Amino acid sequence: MAGQPNTRERLVSAAFELFEERGYEAASVDEIAARARVGRTTAFRQFGSKEALIFPDHEALLRRADERLSTVPAEALPAEVIAVATSVFEHYLAEGDRARTRYRLTRSVPALRDFETAVVSRYARLFTKHLRAAQTGDWTADLRAELFANAVVAAHNHVLRRWLRGDVPNPRSDLAEALAATWPIYRGGGGRTAVVVMSTDEPIESLTPRIRGLISD
Incomplete structure (x- = not known):
């Protein structure tokens, strides 16, 4: 019927x-x-x-994302990655209450939280794969591709979680703003210096002169 x-x-x-x-x-x-x-x-x-019953569409979404990114020219890939992230976000918005139920379950069930983490990491790897394949510059171009891919995923997930919690009255505009903030990473920061600080056992006294040197370069 x-x-x-x-x-x-x-x-x-x-x-x-x-x-x-x-x-x-x-x-x-x-x-x-x-x-x-x-x-x-x-x-x-x-x-x-x-676990897969909770994420029934992730394989199809990933497959469509891979196919979509495979068809665009190199210069269009960054914008297309953002477009793909936006389309995945729209999918969750369309799910509505089902997406909210999933969010509650993944917050309380460790096995589902791990499954969700694995799903998210696949998007980051997929985006990185396509962006790196389009790079012809030095190693920093590869680095920017990887950072950009992960930033897009993080921006998407940050706004999605806020929407799922009911904290976002205008999720689409918030997503657009969050994704726009990732562009300087791919473009090299518009000439500004980006400093990444990581934990280390090295004394701060020995690190400070090197950090100052990097900033002034």
């Missing part, structure tokens, strides 16, 4: 309902499959794990 949810959507809906009702650990794949009116084997064939 037209308009009926397919097997995949029934499984996802059943999983979210049961996780909310009983908690993630208490809800079994057998129960999810039964509520979705499919067999246990079908559930595993569709998703492979209980």
Whole structure:
């Protein structure tokens, strides 16, 4: 019948309902499959794990992002990376309450938090891969590509988390502002010096002259 949810959507809906009702650990794949009116084997064939039911679209989103970035010229890649991040953000906005349920679950279930971290890192690696492939400069160009890729992901996730918590009345404008702030990283900071401070066992007295030298170069 037209308009009926397919097997995949029934499984996802059943999983979210049961996780909310009983908690993630208490809800079994057998129960999810039964509520979705499919067999246990079908559930595993569709998703492979209980964690994957919480992130049902991430493989498709990553695949589309990879395909999209593969088709644009090198000079357009930075803008396209930002466009991809924006499209992923729109996907979460469209999910609405389901995205908020996922956020609550990932905050309370360590296995889901780890799964989410792995998903996020794949976006950073994907963006870096395409940006680096387009570089022809020295090693600093590769560095800027990696920093930019991670900055775009961080900006996206920062605004997304604020929206999920209900802290953002205008998520799209906040995202645009956050992503705009990543541009100087790729462009080399517009001629300004960027200083990255990392923890070290070296005494501060020996580091200070070197930091001053870097800033004055």
